[in-house]
Amino acid sequence: MRNIPQYPWNCEAKRCAICDGKFGLVRYYCWRTALCSKKCALRFKTRQEGDRRWLRQLHAA
């Protein structure tokens, strides 16, 4: 059972995955995730990189 709320990749997200804000005229996509602004896209990328680093540490241990 998965209780983690997740945006379906094949559907259009209604809100930004980072700040949960509504989308304006422009949408930014990063890793198939819809984001409302460049700032959120940057935050998302930073988070992804952090996740990857964390995973690598987990594998190395």
Ligand SMILES: [Zn+2]
């Ligand atoms: Zn946002």
